[in-house]
Amino acid sequence: MQPTLNPVSTAKETFSSSRSSGDIVFVSRLLRHFWDTKRGEVVVLRSPDQGPRKRLIKRVVALEGDRIYNCRTGKEVEIPRGCCWIEGDNRALSRDSASHYGPVPLGLIEGRVIAIVWPPGRWQMLSAPQRTESSVDSGLGLESELPSTIRALAKPTRSK
Amino acid sequence: MLDGTAFKIPRFLFRTAKSIFRxxxxxxxxGASLLKFAAALYMFQRNVGELMICIGPSMLPTLSxxxxxxxxxxxxxQLREVERADVIVAVSPQNPRMSVCKRVIALSGEKVSVSNKTADRIxxxxxxxxxRGSLVSFIAIPQGHVWLEGDNPANSTDSRQYGPVPVSLIRGRVLYRILPLENAGHIAPPPADLGKASSTT
Structure with a gap:
């Protein structure tokens, strides 16, 4: 989820066991009972293919009924009923809907990430990037409306 | 006319009021102990077991x-994998606010045979x-998924509509039926044998 979460750690650190630099986030389990999941929210969900113990943090990119262009496979996908499309902000290194899972059921979502709590210097609320409904429908995906830093990382070139 | 004794507070009432004030x-x-009890009950319900009402024709004749x-x-x-032929309750893949009660037909790594119409949909x-096969098609269940079907295939919305279901959506396994009393006891095994699923390993 770089650069939104763990912006300083390099890719190498992310995959090694050093977790000292990890951000601690506040997750609300309650909100999902009262408000529907919206596009752009960062959510915690149970892994679709590695059993219920493994958790993922991803951004919801599209919801049921949307058509989205998968930049990995180059195909347009329609999200089926009760499902959503999740992607990490660091697309090149993320194991997400685009690279592995495809559309995932909304029932896997456990909660919504509200704020970064630790480290104190990065204390902030996580709000969805300003996006319009049409950006998903037009097949442009996320790139047009994300902050420029994320957009730079989201280009499908692989970082070594 | 007024007798003083008529306005006297009855002794037992007085005593009750006194004990309430005390x-x-x-x-x-x-209140704290009640809260503790509620919290314990909630944890038990979430992690150990709960009672549930299963309504709908999809599991006939096993469940009414x-x-x-x-x-x-x-x-x-939580502790081990579900097994083939277990009756489970899972969060519906089509609506996160609903739960479905189905039978596990095949586990990850196995293949399940489906009609060509179902294969088209999936x-x-x-x-x-x-x-693809000539008469029937097969679906390979990917890692971390299971294939769920109702015991009443004619009237069941299950994996044949929405495909393999992630194991993470499974909420629990149905152990016993307790109501109605005349049918109380273990859940019956599947009506037909589970010859559909074949292990590929």
Whole structure:
């Protein structure tokens, strides 16, 4: 989820066991009972293919009924009923809907990430990037409306 | 006319009021224990087991259509994998606010045979899973998924509509039926043998 979460750690650190630099986030389990999941929210969900113990943090990119262009496979996908499309902000290194899972059921979502709590210097609320409904429908995906830093990382070139 | 005794507070009422006033300082304590009990009950319901009403025709004849009360246990999906032929309750893949009660037909790594019509439907969303045959097609269940079907295939919305279901959506395994009383006991094995699923390993 770089650069939104763990912006300083390099890719190498992310995959090694050093977790000292990890951000601690506040997750609300309650909100999902009262408000529907919206596009752009960062959510915690149970892994679709590695059993219920493994958790993922991803951004919801599209919801049921949307058509989205998968930049990995180059195909347009329609999200089926009760499902959503999740992607990490660091697309090149993320194991997400685009690279592995495809559309995932909304029932896997456990909660919504509200704020970064630790480290104190990065204390902030996580709000969805300003996006319009049409950006998903037009097949442009996320790139047009994300902050420029994320957009730079989201280009499908692989970082070594 | 007024007799003084008529306005006297009856002794027992007086005593009750006195005991209520005396227990006022204990009230927060009682509230705390009630809260503790509620929290313990909630944790038990979430992690160990709960009672559930299963309504709908999709599990006929194993569970009746007008509502059976069953015991659902949450330990099995947490501690070990579910097994073939288990009756489970899962969050519906089509609506996160609903739960479905189905039978596990095949586990990850196995193949399940489906009609060509079903294969067409699943090919739209998961083209890589479908293996075409001449008469029937096969669906390979990917890692971390199971294939769920109702015991009443004529009237059941299950994996044949929405494809393989992630194990993470499974909430618990149905252990016993407790109501109606005449049918109480273990859940019956599947009506037909589970010859559909074949291990490929």
């Amino acid at each position: 227990s006022v300082p204990e009230l927060p304590l009682r 259509a007008d509502g059976d009360v069953v015991i659902l246990e949450h330990l099995t999906p 090919e739209e969303s998961h083209p890589e899973l479908v293996r």
